[in-house]
Amino acid sequence: SQKIEQNSEALNIQEGKTATLTCNYTNYSPAYLQWYRQDPGRGPVFLLLIRENEKEKRKERLKVTFDTTLKQSLFHITASQPADSATYLCALGMDSNYQLIWGAGTKLIIKP
Amino acid sequence: GAVVSQHPSWVICKSGTSVKIECRSLDFQATTMFWYRQFPKQSLMLMATSNEGSKATYEQGVEKDKFLINHASLTLSTLTVTSAHPEDSSFYICSAREAPGSNQPQHFGDGTRLSIL
Numbered sequence: 253s254q255k256i257e258q259n260s261e262a263l264n265i266q267e268g269k270t271a272t273l274t275c276n277y278t279n280y281s282p283a284y285l286q287w288y289r290q291d292p293g294r295g296p297v298f299l300l301l302i303r304e305n306e307k308e309k310r311k312e313r314l315k316v317t318f319d320t321t322l323k324q325s326l327f328h329i330t331a332s333q334p335a336d337s338a339t340y341l342c343a344l345g346m347d348s349n350y351q352l353i354w355g356a357g358t359k360l361i362i363k364p
Numbered sequence: 365g366a367v368v369s370q371h372p373s374w375v376i377c378k379s380g381t382s383v384k385i386e387c388r389s390l391d392f393q394a395t396t397m398f399w400y401r402q403f404p405k406q407s408l409m410l411m412a413t414s415n416e417g418s419k420a421t422y423e424q425g426v427e428k429d430k431f432l433i434n435h436a437s438l439t440l441s442t443l444t445v446t447s448a449h450p451e452d453s454s455f456y457i458c459s460a461r462e463a464p465g466s467n468q469p470q471h472f473g474d475g476t477r478l479s480i481l
Binding site: 256260283284286288293294295296297298301303341345347350351352354355356357 | 368370396405406407408410413457459467469470471472473474475477
C-alpha cells in the first residue's frame with residue numbers, strides 16, 4: 253500500500269544544534285516533495301520544494317535532501333532556535349496530479 | 365504576499381445547523397482552491413478541489429451534498445457544512461495556489477475550528 257511516514261514522536265533538540273526530520277514514503281514515485289511548517293491552531297506555511305532530480309535544496313538555515321533510491325527526504329534546521337518549534341509536514345506531489353499527499357507531521361521542540 | 369484569509373476562525377453551534385466557511389486570497393487570484401480537514405496529530409485530508417467557475421471535485425468518501433463548495437470568483441471559495449452533526453466537528457483548512465502548475469506551493473488560511481454540540 254502507499255504511505256508516507258514522518259516521525260510520530262516529538263523531536264526534542266537543544267537550542268543551537270541541528271534538527272533533522274525524516275520523511276519516508278513507499279509505493280510512490282513523486283516528482284517533487286514539499287515541506288511546510290504548522291503552528292498550533294494555524295494553517296501550514298510553505299517552506300521548501302525539492303524536485304526528484306535535485307539532491308539538495310537550501311534556504312537560509314534550512315536544508316532539504318531528496319533520495320529517490322531510499323525513498324526518503326531529510327529536513328534540516330541548523331543553529332536551531334526556540335522559535336523553530338512547530339510541527340513540520342512533508343507532502344509528495346506528482347506532476348500529473350494536482351494533489352499533494354501529506355504526512356502526519358513531526359512535532360519539533362527546541363529547548364533553550 | 366500570497367495571503368489567504370479564512371473566516372470564521374472558530375464556530376460553535378447546535379446540531380442541525382448549517383455553517384458557511386469563507387476562504388479568500390487577499391493579494392492574488394487563485395484559480396484553484398483546496399479544502400482540507402485535519403484531525404489532531406493526523407495528516408491533512410483533502411476533501412475537495414475548488415475551481416473557479418466550475419463544480420468542485422470531491423474526494424472519495426466526501427459527501428458533496430453535505431459539504432457544499434462554491435468558487436464564484438478568483439478570490440473567494442466557500443464551504444458550507446449542511447445540517448452539521450457532532451461527527452462533523454473538526455479543523456477545516458483551505459488553501460490556494462498562486463500560480464498554475466501542480467508543483468506550485470499552496471498558501472493556507474489559518475483554519476476554522478468547528479464544534480457541533
